[in-house]
Each structure stands twice: as C-alpha cells, then as structure tokens.
Amino acid sequence: MIREGQALGVNIVITADRINSLWATILANINKHLSLYMVDKDEYKSMQGYQAPIPGRGQIELEEILDFQAYLPTKQADVLTSVKEMRKLAEVMSATWTGDLPAKVPMLPKEISEEYFFGQDSVKKMLSKGHIPLALAKETTMAVDFKPQMKYFVIMEDTPQQEDSLEQTLIVSLSKLDSNYVKYVIDFDKDYLNSGFDEIITSEIVSEFFKEIEELVMYRESHLDYVTKHYTYVPNLVNNADSFMLTEGSLKKILYQGSSVGIYFIFRDEQNKLLTDYDPISKVVRNGIMSCMLGTRVVDQNYIKAKKDFKEPPIGMNEINFVEASKSSRSCLITKWGK
Numbered sequence: 001m002i003r004e005g006q007a008l009g010v011n012i013v014i015t016a017d018r019i020n021s022l023w024a025t026i027l028a029n030i031n032k033h034l035s036l037y038m039v040d041k042d043e044y045k046s047m048q049g050y051q052a053p054i055p056g057r058g059q060i061e062l063e064e065i066l067d068f069q070a071y072l073p074t075k076q077a078d079v080l081t082s083v084k085e086m087r088k089l090a091e092v093m094s095a096t097w098t099g100d101l102p103a104k105v106p107m108l109p110k111e112i113s114e115e116y117f118f119g120q121d122s123v124k125k126m127l128s129k130g131h132i133p134l135a136l137a138k139e140t141t142m143a144v145d146f147k148p149q150m151k152y153f154v155i156m157e158d159t160p161q162q163e164d165s166l167e168q169t170l171i172v173s174l175s176k177l178d179s180n181y182v183k184y185v186i187d188f189d190k191d192y193l194n195s196g197f198d199e200i201i202t203s204e205i206v207s208e209f210f211k212e213i214e215e216l217v218m219y220r221e222s223h224l225d226y227v228t229k230h231y232t233y234v235p236n237l238v239n240n241a242d243s244f245m246l247t248e249g250s251l252k253k254i255l256y257q258g259s260s261v262g263i264y265f266i267f268r269d270e271q272n273k274l275l276t277d278y279d280p281i282s283k284v285v286r287n288g289i290m291s292c293m294l295g296t297r298v299v300d301q302n303y304i305k306a307k308k309d310f311k312e313p314p315i316g317m318n319e320i321n322f323v324e325a326s327k328s329s330r331s332c333l334i335t336k337w338g339k
Contacts, residue, residue: 002029034060036070055082106141112318113336114172117143130181130229132173132266134166134293135320135331144322144331146266148229150291151259156271158295162320163268165333166293167235170266171195174231184209184232188240197233207245213263214250220261229262237269241281251284271295275303294321298328 002012014030016022017038022030036058055077056070074085094101109116117123122143123133132153133143146153155170157163174183175196185197192200201209213232220226234240244251255265267274267285271294274282286303294304297312298321306321306328315321315330322331 002026032061034058106139108136108138108141108332111336112136112332112334114334114338117169117334118172118176127173127176130177132170132231134169134173135322135333137322138319138330138332140329144324144329146264146291147324148259148262148264150324151288152255152265152267152285154274154285154289154292155266155268156274156292156295157268157320158271158315159317161317161335162293162295162333163270165318165335166320167268168337169334170233174233177231180228182228182230184230186232186234186240188236188243191235201232203240203243206240206243210244210246210250210254213258214254217254217258217261217263220263221257224261226262230264232263232265233268234265235268237267237285238273238277238279238282239269241279244281246281248280248284251281252288255284255288271301275301289323291324292322293331294323294328297321298323 001010005012014022014026018040019027036056037053056072058068058070059065060068072082073089074082076082076085117133117136120136120141120143126133126143126145130148132146134146134155135144136142137144155166157166174181177183182199183197184199184201185192185195186206187193187197187200188203188206190200190202213230216230246254254263258264269282274286277283289304292304294301294306295315297315298304298306299308299310299312304323306323306326318333318335320331320333321328
C-alpha cells in the first residue's frame with residue numbers, strides 16, 4: 001500500500017514516537033519524513049540529523065531538509081500547564097458541539113456494578129429483544145448474552161465467584177423481561193423460593209413438567225399464534241438429571257425444536273462435572289452446545305470447540321470466557337451488587 005498506493009490515490013500517514021517502531025522495509029518506502037523533537041538524539045540523527053528542543057519545532061524532508069514551526073494548541077511552554085489548558089479547551093468544545101461525536105474508546109471499569117451493567121445501552125437493547133445479558137466483553141465493552149436462536153445456553157463455572165455472579169445476573173435479567181415471558185426454575189432444594197420465578201419446579205413434579213413442555217412444543221409447532229414465551233433455568237444439572245425421567249429423544253425434541261416455538265432452556269453446573277459426566281441427559285446437553293459460558297481458559301479443555309490461543313492469559317477473579325458459534329471472548333462479570 002505504501003509503495004504503490006499513492007499512484008492509485010491512496011495516501012498513508014504513519015506516526016511513531018521512535019524510529020525503531022517502523023520496520024526497515026516500511027521506512028525505506030516512505031519518501032517524506034516529518035520529525036518533531038525527540039529526547040533520544042541518536043534517533044533524531046538517524047532520520048534527519050538535527051534537533052531543536054523547542055515546542056512545535058521540527059524538520060521536514062522535501063527537496064531539501066527544511067525547518068518548520070507547528071501551531072501549538074496553547075501559549076504555555078510548560079507541558080503540564082499546556083495539557084491542563086487543552087483539557088479545558090476540550091470541555092468547552094464538547095459543551096458547545098451539537099453534532100455527532102466519535103464513539104469513546106471502549107474501556108470497562110475495574111469493578112462492574114449492577115447499576116453500571118444494567119445501565120449499558122447494549123444490555124438494555126438485548127433485554128428489549130428478549131435476550132439474557134450475562135457479562136461485558138473486555139475488548140468491545142458490549143454485553144454478551146444468550147440469544148434464543150442459539151437453541152439453549154449452558155453456564156459452566158469453574159469458581160464460586162463465577163457461579164454467584166452469573167446466577168444473580170441471570171435472575172435479574174429474567175426479572176426485567178416483560179410479562180410475555182414466563183420464567184421457571186428447576187429447584188429441588190428450595191433455593192429459589194424468593195427469586196422472582198413465576199413457577200418453581202420441585203422434584204415431585206419435575207417429570208410431569210417435562211412431559212407438559214414436550215406436549216407444548218408439539219402443539220405450538222402446528223399452532224404458531226402463541227404469545228407467551230418460556231425460559232426454564234436448570235441449575236445443578238448433573239446431580240438432578242436422573243430425576244427428570246426424560247429420554248434422550250424427548251430432551252432433544254424439547255431443546256432443538258422448542259427454541260423455534262418460544263421455549264428456551266438455560267443449564268448451569270460446574271464445568272468439570274458437566275464436561276466429564278456421562279449420564280444421558282448431561283451428554284445430550286453437552287453434545288449440542290452452541291453458546292455457553294466457560295469457566296476456564298479455552299486451551300484448558302478439549303470439549304468445547306473454539307479457536308485456541310496457547311498464549312491465552314489466566315482467567316481473572318471477575319472474568320469468564322463467552323463462547324458462541326465456535327468463537328470465544330473474554331468477558332467481565334458483575335462483582336458489586338446493590339446500591
């Protein structure tokens with residue numbers, strides 16, 4: 001692009017604070033150099049051979065090397081004083097400007113609070129679509145979520161902190177959906193009595209519940225005028241799976257066909273248990289994962305298919321990997337709850 005672009009109307013400007021920042025092959029193809037003051041005298045000499053420690057003073061290489069004086073943003077010679085004046089100027093410009101502004105550089109706070117998380121535009125947008133936001137991507141700061149079109153969702157935590165944060169975020173997100181969504185939880189130990197679910201499914205009625213869900217899936221496939229949509233949260237999957245009294249075929253029908261008629265499932269359990277247990281129910285859930293939260297580094301497991309980076313850093317206390325359609329992204333969890 002540098003060598004041939006100019007003849008095609010493509011002009012490239014490259015900035016650097018050190019000459020060594022540029023590859024020699026790139027530097028050799030740049031025919032115009034503009035240099036301002038650099039602290040390292042040898043760096044400056046290697047470009048044009050002269051330096052002047054005056055703010056805004058520099059040299060440009062045209063047919064010959066010429067001195068120039070750049071326009072300064074303030075009258076202050078002291079750097080710190082100049083920076084303060086520039087900040088004040090920026091504040092005045094921001095207050096005066098009425099047009100569009102470029103997006104801010106994406107950056108998350110060190111600690112994500114409940115208020116900050118649910119105040120994000122990406123979180124609000126997802127909830128308005130009936131999605132379940134669970135964390136914020138470190139790179140983009142956008143929310144990552146369970147999208148119903150991904151069939152079902154699996155949360156696989158590796159630490160108690162991940163479990164607590166994700167479960168609380170899930171429950172609050174579900175509570176913010178409108179009245180067209182009915183929320184169920186499979187609760188054998190009565191841990192979710194006051195968690196805002198519309199119905200709690202106990203061990204005594206769980207098998208009948210799944211039969212009714214399967215019948216509802218079959219009914220809705222031929223009656224598409226339904227209004228309500230269903231979210232069912234299934235914590236501690238491995239320990240409770242045997243009580244569901246479900247065949248593999250019935251579960252596959254509920255999971256794979258249910259999502260197309262407004263019936264969605266979210267499963268949660270410890271990553272090590274869910275990826276190694278071989279009961280039929282856990283196996284069906286594990287084999288069909290398209291979207292999940294992964295408690296460890298992607299490279300530390302071999303079951304979830306996603307691009308592996310062997311330089312992937314360790315998972316932080318407030319982090320987790322979000323995987324969707326074989327792509328993973330490091331995400332940050334809520335760690336501060338309430339006001």
